[in-house]
Amino acid sequence: MSRVTRQRQPSVDLVRQLGIREALLLEQDDVAPSGGVLYVVDGRDRKPLAAARRPGFSRVDLWAAVFDKAYGGQSDDPLFDVSSWTSRVSGEAFSHEEMHDWVDCAVDGILALGGRRIYEIGCGTGLLMWQLIGRCEQYLGSDISAVAVGRLQAELAQRRVTNAAVTRCEGIDAGVPGIDRIDTVVINSVAQYFPDQDYLRHTLDEALNSLRGGGSIFVGDVRDLGLLDALLYAVHLRKEPGAEPAARGHFVRSTARRELELLLSPQWFVRYAEERGLDIRVMPKAGLFDNELDRFRYDVVLRPPTERTGPQLELSDWPSDGSGPEKLRRALAHGGQLGFRAVPHAGVSALAAAAHSAVYGRQAPPYEQADAPSAVRPSDIARAAAASGRSAALSLAGDRPYGAFDVAIGIDDPFALPTVAGTRSAACSGPRGVGQVADDITRAVRSLPPSDRPAAIVALSRLDGPLPPPLALEAVEP
Numbered sequence: 001m002s003r004v005t006r007q008r009q010p011s012v013d014l015v016r017q018l019g020i021r022e023a024l025l026l027e028q029d030d031v032a033p034s035g036g037v038l039y040v041v042d043g044r045d046r047k048p049l050a051a052a053r054r055p056g057f058s059r060v061d062l063w064a065a066v067f068d069k070a071y072g073g074q075s076d077d078p079l080f081d082v083s084s085w086t087s088r089v090s091g092e093a094f095s096h097e098e099m100h101d102w103v104d105c106a107v108d109g110i111l112a113l114g115g116r117r118i119y120e121i122g123c124g125t126g127l128l129m130w131q132l133i134g135r136c137e138q139y140l141g142s143d144i145s146a147v148a149v150g151r152l153q154a155e156l157a158q159r160r161v162t163n164a165a166v167t168r169c170e171g172i173d174a175g176v177p178g179i180d181r182i183d184t185v186v187i188n189s190v191a192q193y194f195p196d197q198d199y200l201r202h203t204l205d206e207a208l209n210s211l212r213g214g215g216s217i218f219v220g221d222v223r224d225l226g227l228l229d230a231l232l233y234a235v236h237l238r239k240e241p242g243a244e245p246a247a248r249g250h251f252v253r254s255t256a257r258r259e260l261e262l263l264l265s266p267q268w269f270v271r272y273a274e275e276r277g278l279d280i281r282v283m284p285k286a287g288l289f290d291n292e293l294d295r296f297r298y299d300v301v302l303r304p305p306t307e308r309t310g311p312q313l314e315l316s317d318w319p320s321d322g323s324g325p326e327k328l329r330r331a332l333a334h335g336g337q338l339g340f341r342a343v344p345h346a347g348v349s350a351l352a353a354a355a356h357s358a359v360y361g362r363q364a365p366p367y368e369q370a371d372a373p374s375a376v377r378p379s380d381i382a383r384a385a386a387a388s389g390r391s392a393a394l395s396l397a398g399d400r401p402y403g404a405f406d407v408a409i410g411i412d413d414p415f416a417l418p419t420v421a422g423t424r425s426a427a428c429s430g431p432r433g434v435g436q437v438a439d440d441i442t443r444a445v446r447s448l449p450p451s452d453r454p455a456a457i458v459a460l461s462r463l464d465g466p467l468p469p470p471l472a473l474e475a476v477e478p
């Protein structure tokens with residue numbers, strides 16, 4: 001994080017009146033917007049969330065209806081039905097090649113976990129199922145969409161598949177035969193439809209219980225909260241190629257507030273793993289195609305802790321002189337161990353920094369400049385590693401800004417990369433998420449005279465860790 005130029009005590013009245021535990025107002029020359037960022041540690045008890053299911057309405061039912069409709073049409077190929085997959089950035093359907101690559105990466109990631117009996121929550125049209133059933137002992141799946149489940153059941157029966165079964169339910173169907181033997185739970189491209197973080201936590205707990213102390217959970221294709229601004233900036237670039245930065249900033253802020261899905265930062269999962277005492281990996285996507293799915297989403301693996309053979313790996317700073325890519329190439333070619341922290345993600349870090357500038361009207365940190373010569377695509381590293389027969393572990397578990405990731409070449413244990421739980425107290429969108437967490441504080445701040453009003457409020461769990469740059473959802477002005 002960049003240099004603090006001014007640090008002010010926020011309005012004492014405000015802090016006292018609202019009972020906030022700690023607060024810090026920062027004004028920085030290059031990151032923070034004018035007016036500064038108000039960082040608060042909100043130590044007050046919060047009311048429990050209303051139950052996710054309320055009579056007559058539930059977000060889960062809403063998504064079930066949406067997916068029933070999406071799956072309602074005729075499919076040319078029932079084993080590879082990608083008719084509902086469209087890119088927000090390009091505005092067009094993903095090509096079959098893009099979707100094949102996306103499915104292959106997920107399937108490889110799941111099979112690499114070594115499990116043989118898989119349960120998939122939210123199996124959809126069976127994109128993963130049809131690839132997995134021939135390569136595992138048993139596949140069980142469930143989905144809230146009656147249309148999806150009905151179709152898969154009919155296809156499985158017609159093809160006389162005996163090692164797979166699909167049921168309609170939320171989460172895991174505890175009554176289905178074989179449930180007591182599963183060793184891998186898959187939740188791929190589904191968490192974004194969960195109503196809130198409590199629902200996700202409950203589903204992960206349920207998955208852990210089903211694993212009975214062994215196995216792994218693969219949470220794939222998670223939409224990255226920290227990259228929502230970058231995604232929306234890219235959408236606006238396509239829609240309005242010649243727009244002014246202020247118009248882009250307005251679009252990003254207002255669209256972020258209308259987002260219907262649950263977005264999560266990698267640090268949400270790191271914190272969950274810490275709470276439950278689990279091993280965790282958070283990986284950037286490393287597909288062949290540089291598209292929305294590859295840039296703005298990530299995969300998580302959670303598993304009960306195993307014994308560490310060595311200490312957590314020490315990483316070096318990514319060289320500021322542009323020599324990083326060459327150093328990685330040499331390590332891949334000549335052996336030895338090498339690890340870097342905060343490698344700028346080609347195509348993503350620059351967008352994220354530009355989005356920050358557009359939303360807050362200030363120059364963003366050096367990622368924007370770093371992007372051109374020395375930023376790297378995770379997929380390029382993964383492919384170079386595969387070609388040289390060496391291991392390359394890529395990680396988003398280290399809480400780096402603007403989509404930057406950590407990389408380690410030549411290590412045996414990819415779970416040994418540093419994990420940082422992050423300081424943002426609500427690392428998700430939606431109820432009690434980043435947009436809503438400080439509702440009453442936001443109201444009070446908006447009523448301050450303009451000269452005292454910060455441009456953004458970021459709620460933190462503590463003030464002694466890294467202070468994250470504000471997201472568009474944290475802007476004070478609507």
Ligand SMILES: C[S@@+](CC[C@H](N)C(=O)[O-])C[C@H]1O[C@@H](n2cnc3c(N)ncnc32)[C@H](O)[C@@H]1O
Nearest residue numbers: 067122123124127143144145170171188189193
């Ligand atoms: C984008 S599709 C992903 C399908 C599949 N996992 C894949 O990777 O191709 C999301 C699926 O999740 C299902 N879904 C959404 N919310 C769910 C929930 N709470 N429990 C179970 N399934 C859910 C939807 O019905 C939909 O079929």
